[in-house]
Amino acid sequence: MPDTADLTALAITLKLAGISTLILLLLGTPLAWWMARTRWRFRFLLEAVVALPLVLPPTVLGFYLLVALGPHGPIGGLVETLGGRPLAFTFTGLVIGSVFYSMPFVVQPLQSAFTAIGQRPLEVAATLRASPLDRFFTVAVPLARSGFLTAAVLGFAHTLGEFGVVLMIGGNIPGETQVVSIAIYDHVEALEYARAHWLSGGLLLLSFLMLITVYALNRRFRLAQP
Amino acid sequence: MNVEARFRINRGDFTLDVDLRLPGRGITALLGPSGCGKTTLLRAIAGLESCRDGFIKVGDMIWQDSGRCLPPHRRSLGYVFQEASLFTHLSVRGNLEYGLRRVPETARRVSVDKAIDLLGIGALLERSTVQLSGGERQRVAIARALAVSPDILLMDEPLASLDAARKQEIMPWLESLHEELDIPVIYVSHSPDEVACLADHLVLLEAGRIKASGAPGELLTRLSLPLAHGNDAEALIDAVVAGHDDGYDLTYLDFPGGRFTVTRKALPAGHSVRLRVAARDVSVTLEQQSGTSILNSFPAIIDEIMPEGSARVTVRLLAGGVPLLARITRKSAALLDLKNGKSVYAQAKSVALLS
The missing domain is CATH 2.40.50.100 (RNA polymerase II/Efflux pump adaptor protein, barrel-sandwich hybrid domain)
Structure with missing residues (x-):
């Protein structure tokens, strides 16, 4: 059976994934919208930056974030000057790391959903008196709903499984920054295979259920559209 | 509600250069081969195609003048695209009401009921848009455009994506629009047949310029124009x-x-x-x-x-x-x-x- 420490790690993991996904949706939606519609010739540069976490070893990303967030880094230093705690080895630091780490999993599905809508429905809405913001919320968002679902679930699920970045910038402070993936690693190190099984199995089941939901719902959305 | 539109649009090797003056009632057909610029012209009138060099006046309203340009959603127009382009996330009724809800009540002259009657779509209201035939979709699209009480109706080959049977199904509705509406309609087409049935006024476009304009009976028989020389003259x-x-x-x-x-x-x-x-x-x-x-x-x-x-x-x-x-x-x-x-x-x- 998982003990209290394991349950705390699970709670921190879910909280981290939830908050990160929320922030990613808020930041990623306008970014994806802009990337789907801009004719800026250097758009590919931004696309490459967003996609970097897909190929970069998490430890590399984690290392740079650690440097940036630490007391001598540009962000950590700034926060400290303003009277805050340094961000490295805190939950806030983990959220920042997760946002970078899971960015492509949210932005890319949204961008392709927005691209797939095309120009036409928005033009139709414009001729029906809808302002640009109105068009975005009443046409683009509902038509891109399967993209939002995919983005939210992939962002959430990917943050659940995060290991390298968390280890680099969060450390392994039980009750504060210890997430499930690291707890599993600790259990294996300590040869507590039974507890590692509980946590691994739980994470496996959760991830699988979420993906099933996405694919089933996306199928329904597709059936509802010609 | 007279219409004046003047444009110069450069798109690479294509230039659209027109000066249109249209009567305030009846259907004006823009006829020309594909690539002659008729859709670009219609989109420019709607404000969907950006152009700095233009002037549009519909009735007393100036939509575009040097430096000033109303965005499309501020222009009182109805636009029917070549494909019906209904919103798939809304029902037929939701589509009809989308534009209507964005028109202030004082500016509503066409009721939804009238638009529904004119196009005969009363039985389709609660359906999902994916359950409609091509002809039904296009009729809903036309009713949706009319429901915003536009000062002008712009139609871009509304029959082009339909087969012959569906065209026959829609034609009577278009003809009745012609009798019922007191706003000008600009109807883009490449088919002299549609034009013959509908148009009160005909504008021939060729390579981005107006080749001739006048009464359809006059232009179709003018021997200096290609229309009089086809097999179907x-x-x-x-x-x-x-x-x-x-x-x-x-x-x-x-x-x-x-x-x-x-x-x-x-x-x-x-x-x-x-x-x-x-x-x-x-x-x-x-x-x-x-x-x-x-x-x-x-x-x-x-x-x-x-x-x-x-x-x-x-x-x-x-x-x-x-x-x-x-x-x-x-x-x-x-x-x-x-x-x-x-x-x-x-x-x-x-x-x-x-x-």
């Missing part, structure tokens, strides 16, 4: 139902050049109709024929003759000032000694009623 004649012959089951239709006799149509006397007379169905005689089965024969004056290949000529005739075309052999023209100004009789073997 035809004349359009506006006539009025004069009465019926109960004994022979016929209907008489009067036009300034005389009287057409056609098989009986269920139309009241005084009703206006448009007739189509194909050039290949018209023959020319020097005298009024007596021993012939053809009933439709009118005195006419030859206006112009142009060769059509090596064997044929196209003759433009004026019957009471109304232009008709006759496609005959060059030999017949020589034997009858046809020349401009000569008085002859035009015989029409067959006549089609358009509306």
Whole structure:
């Protein structure tokens, strides 16, 4: 059976994934919208930056974030000057790391959903008196709903499984920054295979259920559209 | 609600350069081959195509002038795209109400009910848009555009994506719009057939410029334009139902050049109709024929003759000032000694009623 420490790690993991996904949706939606519609010739540069976490070893990303967030880094230093705690080895630091780490999993599905809508429905809405913001919320968002679902679930699920970045910038402070993936690693190190099984199995089941939901719902959305 | 539109749009090797002045009522057809710029022109009027160099005035409202340009959602227009482009996340009713809800109540002149009636879509309201046929979709799209009470209706080949049967299904609705609406309609088309049925005013576009504009009957028969030379060249004649012959089951239709006799149509006397007379169905005689089965024969004056290949000529005739075309052999023209100004009789073997 998982003990209290394991349950705390699970709670921190879910909280981290939830908050990160929320922030990613808020930041990623306008970014994806802009990337789907801009004719800026250097758009590919931004696309490459967003996609970097897909190929970069998490430890590399984690290392740079650690440097940036630490007391001598540009962000950590700034926060400290303003009277805050340094961000490295805190939950806030983990959220920042997760946002970078899971960015492509949210932005890319949204961008392709927005691209797939095309120009036409928005033009139709414009001729029906809808302002640009109105068009975005009443046409683009509902038509891109399967993209939002995919983005939210992939962002959430990917943050659940995060290991390298968390280890680099969060450390392994039980009750504060210890997430499930690291707890599993600790259990294996300590040869507590039974507890590692509980946590691994739980994470496996959760991830699988979420993906099933996405694919089933996306199928329904597709059936509802010609 | 007169319409003025002037544009200069450069798109690489294509330049659209037009100066349009349209009457405030009736359907104006923009006719031209694909790539001539008719859709670009329509989109520019709607504000969907950005152009710095232009002027648009609809009624008293200036939509675009040097430096000032209203975005599309601030222009009082209805736009029907080539594909119906209904919102798939809304029901038919949701589509109809989308634009309506964004029009202030004081500006609503067309009720949704009227738009629904005009297009006959009352039975479809609660359906999802994916359950509609192509023709039904396009009718919903037209009703949706009308429901915003536009000052002008812009239609971009609304029939082009439909097959012949679906076109036949929509045509009567378009014709009734023509009678019911008191706003100008600009109708883009590449099909002279649609134009013949619908247009009050015709603008011919070619390579981004206006080649000619005027009454359809006049332009379709003008020998300096390509329309009069195709295999399907035809004349359009506006006539009025004069009465019926109960004994022979016929209907008489009067036009300034005389009287057409056609098989009986269920139309009241005084009703206006448009007739189509194909050039290949018209023959020319020097005298009024007596021993012939053809009933439709009118005195006419030859206006112009142009060769059509090596064997044929196209003759433009004026019957009471109304232009008709006759496609005959060059030999017949020589034997009858046809020349401009000569008085002859035009015989029409067959006549089609358009509306």
